Amino acid sequence: MDFNEAAVFVKVVQAGSFSAAARQLQLPTSTVSTRVARLEQRLGITLLQRTTRRLSLTEAGQAYFEHASLGLGYMLEAEAAIDAARQAPQGKLRVSAPADLGDSLLAGLVNQVQLQYPALALELLLTERYVDLVAEGIDAAIRTGELGDSSLIAKPLGNACWATFASQEYLEQAPPLRNPQDLNQHHCLQFSPMGRDAWTLRRGNDSITIPLSGHTIANSIGIVRHMALNGQGVALLPTYICKPGMIIGELQRVLPAWQARHDPVHLVYPRQRFMPPKLRAFLDVAQAVMQPWFNDAPAAPD
Template sequence: MDLIIAMRTFAEVAHAGSMNAAALKLKVSGALVGQRIAGLEDHLQAKLLNRTTRQQKLTEFGESYLEQCRDILELVDFSEGKASDQQRLAQGRLRIAAPVSFGTSALMPALKSFREIAPEVEIELTLSDNNEDLIAGGFDAAFRIGELEDSALIQIKLAPYRMMICASGVYLEEHGEPKMPSDLNNFSAVLLSRTGRKPWRFKQGSEEQSWTPQARISVNSGQAVRVAAKAGMGVAMLPETLIKRDISTGNLVQLLPDWSLPEQPMALIYHRDRYRPQRLTKFLDFAKSVFRNQLA
């Protein structure tokens, strides 16, 4: 048995949905397709497909093996120089990590467009404000916010992550609207707990001011801080990408728009491999086109 041919046949059966459909695509008989699958199962000493007279379904092992097949076959094509851009189909599972607020408000809505570009790619997205380890976590790529340590990983610089100060109209009716950062001394804040009570630093031209927020509420979720701010519980400093819709609809009011806040660098990181699956190449190109000049 030619193992590569058997693997190609199995991948085509999984993609086509049946052995007969795969046989038509491969231009061989259905019987030969069945023989190749049976030979592959015998070689692996494991069942790849559960078959009935009406349908077939990948076994749990078959699903896992299919991912390995696709990677191996793509690598074979790559090494033999046979995989042109048209020939190489972006497919398989792509594991991505991203910070919670960015992933929820900016990345998730954008993935609809990526699905149109690469419909055969399955996205597995992990949202966490901890910097997930790419190798230990088995991730293909990860979005990072903040200064990056020197790393063997490749970094693609994206648009800076911008922050805004905001509050609800109801809260401002009761407390007034600050004209200068020093006016915030009369305000209470809702804080993201992981940032603590670090000073908020403002800049206008050459002038700089800072304010250490006074807060009775802190929470470990940017979305929860956003909800609290909308409910009139205080002023909040939140990512622009998280609240830009609330600002445009009037649910939140941007404060001190003439004063800038420090921007945080943002990057997409991935492994420094000579061979890169087509699905990852497609995603990297997509991320650069969407997030290099804007965040949403």
């Protein structure tokens, strides 16, 4: 089998004539005609009807063209994939993430991408709405919670654990906080998506719901965290956005045996036959940078 014959035949059909195919392939027209004739002779069937004005496919020619062009396309894609693998990651990469994911985490991710791949331009789209990656031209997304779109490839990053935090300044002047019921004596800083009327905390198989006064409610996780840092009360926050504050001693986790929601976190991207080098590079960096932020396990029962 001579794959050159099949490739020339496909090009003749796509170009519409022997001469046009010859120009595109940079071959003599006689060579193009000879290769198609050899293909027909080897197959023992006429593929093209030749007239002085135009070419037309026979029924057998149409069937052969459909299969041959598909196979040729796969071969070209395979070669393109090899060529792409040799190239350094470059170009623009668009990434979607929740708006409340955390400035420190995302800034660190961008910094590492820029350090390792200076030719890669990263654009972050921070939003709370669901983003259709293919329709909106997004290369990858960071998503928290259960995944619903099975058409996407998902790489797990860990879990986002929500727990109670307060500053040392606040705890020094506030009533003791030894169990969840004690929250009734404290100023609770409420992030509205986590509950406007109550917080539900869990410890292993146990759970308790604590009614809230609704005295301070905000729909910005960043504002709630800043209020906690300012000593204004106890906040229910994801542990990953509190880690910088905990490291320098500004925030303390209170009621450490108890937690609220526990959400899986994933990197997702559209399914595709060959992954661009820029996307592969980003996924590798993102996993290395982000997994340490989401290493919290569910609280074990006593």
